[in-house]
Amino acid sequence: GQQLNQSPQSMFIQEGEDVSMNCTSSSIFNTWLWYKQDPGEGPVLLIALYKAGELTSNGRLTAQFGITRKDSFLNISASIPSDVGIYFCAGQDNFNKFYFGSGTKLNVKP
Amino acid sequence: DTEVTQTPKHLVMGMTNKKSLKCEQHMGHRAMYWYKQKAKKPPELMFVYSYEKLSINESVPSRFSPECPNSSLLNLHLHALQPEDSALYLCASSQDKSGGRDTQYFGPGTRLTVL
Numbered sequence: 001g002q003q004l005n006q007s008p009q010s011m012f013i014q015e016g017e018d019v020s021m022n023c024t025s026s027s028i029f030n031t032w033l034w035y036k037q038d039p040g041e042g043p044v045l046l047i048a049l050y051k052a053g054e055l056t057s058n059g060r061l062t063a064q065f066g067i068t069r070k071d072s073f074l075n076i077s078a079s080i081p082s083d084v085g086i087y088f089c090a091g092q093d094n095f096n097k098f099y100f101g102s103g104t105k106l107n108v109k110p
Numbered sequence: 111d112t113e114v115t116q117t118p119k120h121l122v123m124g125m126t127n128k129k130s131l132k133c134e135q136h137m138g139h140r141a142m143y144w145y146k147q148k149a150k151k152p153p154e155l156m157f158v159y160s161y162e163k164l165s166i167n168e169s170v171p172s173r174f175s176p177e178c179p180n181s182s183l184l185n186l187h188l189h190a191l192q193p194e195d196s197a198l199y200l201c202a203s204s205q206d207k208s209g210g211r212d213t214q215y216f217g218p219g220t221r222l223t224v225l
Contacts, residue, residue: 031211103151
């Protein structure tokens, strides 16, 4: 199966700092999605990217679809305590299959 | 509306029980998914239904039996589960656009504990 490498695995930051995480793939994807998951809940979609080079924002979040179609990054600016959670990237191939990164656990110190 | 609902929220069952998990979406999506998620791990794909037909089965043991009664509903029937099957079970749906460029939405999950 396709491998998605997500980094970093975890981050400990101060409130107000900016955060960056990324995913790389061994294969080309047609779609990149970024999710946030709180404990015991389902992943919530943050940003969807459909085109190589696309840069999309959602409030303090910005994500980009890499030009090679094999990578994507997510930036969070001016972090706040409610940003705490696990962030997953997901890529979709030509079929109904989504591949997930291993997750980035974000901790924000007030 | 991007809501996927799942019931029950929590389920505790014995190894000899038979139970079912239910999922519903009213977004007109034609692909529906079951995932299993262990703590601190990413969701792990189990099944995909496309236009109410099973299109992907990721070699899931037969004690898990999916069913898609119509385009809005997805069930997962459970029988003779093992304690290691305890996990968060997530349902998701997407439009099923050809060639990718799809967006997948998740439900809140069912926390399953097998005793």
